[in-house]
Amino acid sequence: MITFKGVHKWFKDLHVLNDINLHVNQGEVLVVCGPSGSGKSTLIRTINKLEPINQGTLIVDGLDLSDSKADINKLRAEIGFVFQQFNLYPHLSVMRNITLAPIKIRKMSKNGAESQAMMLLERVGLIEKRDAYPTQLSGGQQQRVAIARALAMKPRIMLFDEPTSALDPEMIGEVLLVMKDLAQSGMTMIVVTHEMGFASEVSDRVVFMDEGQILEEAAPDEFFKNPKHERAQQFLKEVLSPMH
Amino acid sequence: MLKYQFDWSVVTSGKYFEWLLSGLSTTIQLSLVSVVLSFLLGLLIAVMRMSSIKPVRWFAHGYLEFFRNTPLLVQIFFWYFGSYKILPTVINDWLNRTNFEFGAAVIALTIYTSAFIAEDIRSGVRSIPKEQLEAARSSGFSYIRSMQYIILPQAVRITIPPLINQFLNLTKNSSLAMTIGVMELTYQARQVESYTFKGFEAFTAATLVYVVLSIAITIMVTYYDKIVLSPMKAR
């Protein structure tokens, strides 16, 4: 479904992605972790071309992203993206946030889009918030709406960039619950997160990044019990320590 | 010392009152049409100014610099005397069939004001977090559609106070249209003055009307702002 072959990216002199080789199958749940600044966000942002790559090949859902003729808007409609800061549209109600793209891009009828939105709101447990505005919601609620908004496009892939790290601790659970449900439904997911509980429970594979490189790629059990790379061991010690 | 006899009746009833009234009506029409058109044109120029296509951006940049930095009066004369030579025949025909002075004034006021509005909208757009554009693009919206549905609606709301200012300026500036013979409020006040020599009364009346117009515009836009903006600000 997603294939990186020798992908490189630079910001000026900074080598943010250094020879990335990675393959994600349909229905797979991949967790990406690593220290701050290691290139995790940049990696998943290349998948919907929010960041273009400088070298190598990246194929997403059969589309070669370096092909200038590739219809990038069409591809993006197939990929849901969930941001750390939610990025809901503040001028639109929850309902309109969810139905805007299905109506304008998928050309769904208003009624169809709204009844679909109601199903999604029920799934994320926010039916009663349909007419609220984003600023009237807690962080956890906003993030669940953001997930519903992404799902409303019936995406084939969902990307999450630290979806819980801007949340108060008591709200992390409600968002992870929605994501677990989604993972179990067979969605192809790439999740940048430091929530190691989520990684060990629902992910199929964990990728550890540092300084733009993938240093380790393993099944979650193996990664947590027996990390091979010294940096990964150190990283795990830090995120799993009770001080964190 | 010459003793001036105040006579307010000339501006409160009769023929001259009707002149002023028709002037007011023309001022309102001129302002309304130009407000709507300059807002739409301002939006377009603002989007062009931020385009990733260089020639488009340069064109918008030149447009802004040119029209913001030349006197409105000159622009009014330019469209009045020069439009024959540069405007397409369809527009010239339309202008001649309707009301040429009025049309030239609308064109001048619209283009002049749109340059200021475009800059206000552009700074409104710049104050919208770039993540909003990323969210829109990630859903599959093109740049233009992202602007249309997500960025501009937010930017325009933020831009309401400066927009009120531009609309007020436009209404006041519309008095310059008298120089090409548009029979708007100032023109009619001048007429009343030359027929009655009651210049003080005529221009006091005109001034009061401009003040009331300005207050009305401010109230209308603020009211709109409250209704539309409140959900965004609520917590």
Ligand SMILES: Nc1ncnc2c1ncn2[C@@H]1O[C@H](COP(=O)(O)OP(=O)(O)OP(=O)(O)O)[C@@H](O)[C@H]1O
């Ligand atoms: N638009 C940009 N321009 C220049 N440098 C950038 C840009 N975006 C990211 N960087 C730099 O690239 C490096 C990788 O950034 P990235 O956001 O991918 O890291 P990350 O692993 O997601 O970090 P974090 O855990 O803090 O989110 C960082 O050093 C960052 O400062």
Ligand SMILES: [Mg+2]
């Ligand atoms: Mg990041």
